[in-house]
Amino acid sequence: MRIAVAGGRTQADFLIRSLLKKKHKVYVINEDRDHCEYLSSTHEIPVFFGDPSKFFVLRDAKIDNFDVLVALTHQDADNLAICQYAKNCFNVKKTICTVSNPNNAELFKELGVNTVISSTHKIAEYITQAASVENILQGISLDSDKVILTEIIIEENFDCINKTLIDITLPKNTIIGCIIRNSQDMIIPTGKTKILAGDKLLILSDPESAPKIESALS
Numbered sequence: 001m002r003i004a005v006a007g008g009r010t011q012a013d014f015l016i017r018s019l020l021k022k023k024h025k026v027y028v029i030n031e032d033r034d035h036c037e038y039l040s041s042t043h044e045i046p047v048f049f050g051d052p053s054k055f056f057v058l059r060d061a062k063i064d065n066f067d068v069l070v071a072l073t074h075q076d077a078d079n080l081a082i083c084q085y086a087k088n089c090f091n092v093k094k095t096i097c098t099v100s101n102p103n104n105a106e107l108f109k110e111l112g113v114n115t116v117i118s119s120t121h122k123i124a125e126y127i128t129q130a131a132s133v134e135n136i137l138q139g140i141s142l143d144s145d146k147v148i149l150t151e152i153i154i155e156e157n158f159d160c161i162n163k164t165l166i167d168i169t170l171p172k173n174t175i176i177g178c179i180i181r182n183s184q185d186m187i188i189p190t191g192k193t194k195i196l197a198g199d200k201l202l203i204l205s206d207p208e209s210a211p212k213i214e215s216a217l218s
Helices: 010-021 033-042 055-061 076-090 104-110 129-139 210-217
Strands: 002-006 025-030 047-049 068-071 094-099 115-118 148-153 174-181 185-187 200-205
Touching (some): 002 010, 010 025, 010 033, 025 033, 025 055, 033 047, 047 055, 055 076, 068 076, 076 104, 094 104, 104 115, 148 210, 200 210
Parallel strands (some): 002 025, 002 068, 025 047, 068 094, 094 115
Antiparallel strands (some): 148 200, 174 185, 174 200
């Protein structure tokens, strides 16, 4: 997929690295000149210097007909503007943004943003915004306009104990984004990661799959 990453610093860098490993074509638009220089020297990708909330910057970056745009600036209003320009003016298929104020999440969806992630939701205590965005891109259908976060603690009698993720059948459009082990260790799981008793799983899914998750694990 062709994916534009607009704004952000650490979370943007993490996301870019993850997307490149998945062989996506990544384009960056960022108003921090120093960060642009860092990204240019670190990744062999197009990096455009400019404020991505400005129409002419997105136009010059040539994001027409991209598959996805991810807006990661610190300003909710800027993220909304970026997503609306991307979809309405440049025919970007799917838009994703983070918001600092969770009250903006539903409003932004009503205004056309496909997926909105609140940085103040509990997931932010354990996992960076970028990781959650990457997981959405990897595992959840981009046709979905909502993402549900479910937290499950693995009890001693759960069937999934000592199984690797690849051996566990989860509902459709469901991914385990993060495992908290021993109340402090954060694990970004792979298919070979084993589930242990006492693990706390942070799971992303669509609304239809969320009620089925616990029964799939227990």
